[in-house]
Amino acid sequence: xxxxxxxxxxxxxxxxxxxxxxxxxxxxxxxxxxxxxxxxxxxxxxxxxxxxxxxxxxxxxxxxxxxxxxxxxxxxxxxxxxxxxxxxxxxxxxxxxxxxxxxxxxxxxxxxxxxxxxxxxxxxxxxxxxxxxxxxxxxxxxxxxxxxxxxxxxxxxxxxxxxxxxxxxxxxxxxxxxxxxxxxxxxxxxxxxxxxxxxxxxxxxxxxxxxxxxxxxxxxxxxxxxxxxxx
Amino acid sequence: xxxxxxxxxxxxxxxxxxxxxxxxxxxxxxxxxxxxxxxxxxxxxxxxxxxxxxxxxxxxxxxxxxxxxxxxxxxxxxxxxxxxxxxxxxxxxxxxxxxxxxxxxxxxxxxxxxxxxxxxxxxxxxxxxxxxxxxxxxxxxxxxxxxxxxxxxxxxxxxxxxxxxxxxxxxxxxxxxxxxxxxx
Numbered sequence: 557x558x559x560x561x562x563x564x565x566x567x568x569x570x571x572x573x574x575x576x577x578x579x580x581x582x583x584x585x586x587x588x589x590x591x592x593x594x595x596x597x598x599x600x601x602x603x604x605x606x607x608x609x610x611x612x613x614x615x616x617x618x619x620x621x622x623x624x625x626x627x628x629x630x631x632x633x634x635x636x637x638x639x640x641x642x643x644x645x646x647x648x649x650x651x652x653x654x655x656x657x658x659x660x661x662x663x664x665x666x667x668x669x670x671x672x673x674x675x676x677x678x679x680x681x682x683x684x685x686x687x688x689x690x691x692x693x694x695x696x697x698x699x700x701x702x703x704x705x706x707x708x709x710x711x712x713x714x715x716x717x718x719x720x721x722x723x724x725x726x727x728x729x730x731x732x733x734x735x736x737x738x739x740x741x742x743x744x745x746x747x748x749x750x751x752x753x754x755x756x757x758x759x760x761x762x763x764x765x766x767x768x769x770x771x772x773x774x775x776x777x778x779x780x781x782x783x784x785x786x787x
Numbered sequence: 788x789x790x791x792x793x794x795x796x797x798x799x800x801x802x803x804x805x806x807x808x809x810x811x812x813x814x815x816x817x818x819x820x821x822x823x824x825x826x827x828x829x830x831x832x833x834x835x836x837x838x839x840x841x842x843x844x845x846x847x848x849x850x851x852x853x854x855x856x857x858x859x860x861x862x863x864x865x866x867x868x869x870x871x872x873x874x875x876x877x878x879x880x881x882x883x884x885x886x887x888x889x890x891x892x893x894x895x896x897x898x899x900x901x902x903x904x905x906x907x908x909x910x911x912x913x914x915x916x917x918x919x920x921x922x923x924x925x926x927x928x929x930x931x932x933x934x935x936x937x938x939x940x941x942x943x944x945x946x947x948x949x950x951x952x953x954x955x956x957x958x959x960x961x962x963x964x965x966x967x968x969x970x971x
Contacts, residue, residue, distance in 0.1 A: 670964075671964050671965060674960065674961055674964050675961055675964075675965075678957050678958065678960075678961050681957060682957075727954055727955065728954075728955050728957070728958060730952070730954070731952075731953045731954055731955050731957075731958030731959075732958065733952075734951060734952035734953050734958075735953065735958060735961050735962060735965070738951075738952070739951075739962055739965045739966065740965065741965065
């Protein structure tokens with residue numbers, strides 16, 4: 557993966573024109589829109605975002621088979637990682653999931669009583685699981701990373717535990733997708749169904765990348781920090 | 788349709804004996820192997836309906852990753868732990884009569900309806916498993932009520948997921964309700 561499509565000299569607008577889905581990453585990475593025709597390096601500098609870190613995340617999102625090497629990870633300023641992951645959590649919980657829920661609510665209205673309730677409670681249960689999953693990371697994992705990064709010998713948590721217990725949170729979303737577009741009765745066939753299928757697909761892809769970043773970037777980084785500081 | 792059979796047994800005498808006993812109009816012996824090496828790959832390539840195997844070579848068949856439907860039948864002529872044998876879909880003892888051996892194998896093999904490719908309708912058995920799952924029953928409880936092994940229940944569940952694309956029990960419950968398989 558040496559030949560990156562985009563370098564720090566590329567225009568940010570070209571990156572986004574080529575990969576529009578990256579648009580949803582900008583605010584999570586601390587970049588506001590309205591960057592005009594400035595280069596990636598220029599925009600990042602102006603926003604106080606590390607350019608190498610910005611490119612790393614964009615590359616992971618864009619190229620499915622790209623796994624950054626440990627050398628790349630350790631050679632990049634990772635102070636932005638935890639804030640990025642936290643902002644992503646908020647984006648999923650405060651924006652994407654409620655948006656999907658509104659569509660599903662409208663669909664549930666069209667299903668006869670009890671089925672509508674079971675349908676919507678399936679989603680609410682999923683949402684609760686996702687929130688719990690994120691809350692655990694924010695409570696136990698992220699503070700541990702923050703402490704290690706500031707050079708503290710933090711032994712309250714070990715990333716080995718995370719590796720052991722980290723579960724995927726996209727699985728049930730795929731179940732929901734199948735239910736919505738294959739098994740809903742024909743009378744609920746409306747715009748909400750098509751819209752929500754797109755929304756679920758997009759969220760599922762986004763969450764897969766999020767999991768990937770945690771497992772392939774965050775974990776090796778923390779393992780290195782733990783080894784360097786605690787041993 | 789003939790049941791396709793893969794035999795894994797080190798003793799040549801036993802293999803030849805089985806060949807003599809099995810009715811050629813009902814079974815087609817694809818291959819015989821003397822060891823369980825690369826077994827998953829062999830199965831993926833020859834796609835048998837029945838794997839007839841000496842359990843001392845395989846151990847617990849649930850640890851194998853194979854595509855269903857496939858009946859895994861233990862071929863027994865020495866002492867094998869009961870708990871291990873329970874994990875198999877059926878047991879053939881070489882001291883059984885010819886008729887019993889043929890019957891056991893014929894019944895262990897997945898039915899025609901399950902073999903049919905591209906048939907995404909749930910079978911009656913799969914529907915029965917789905918309904919009980921939706922009612923909150925465990926694999927063990929379902930196995931007991933349907934009088935099959937837990938292994939068989941798990942294989943039904945894999946088929947249900949393969950057909951519907953739905954993995955979680957909660958999702959399958961919604962599916963069961965939407966299809967009027969259970970009442971709300």
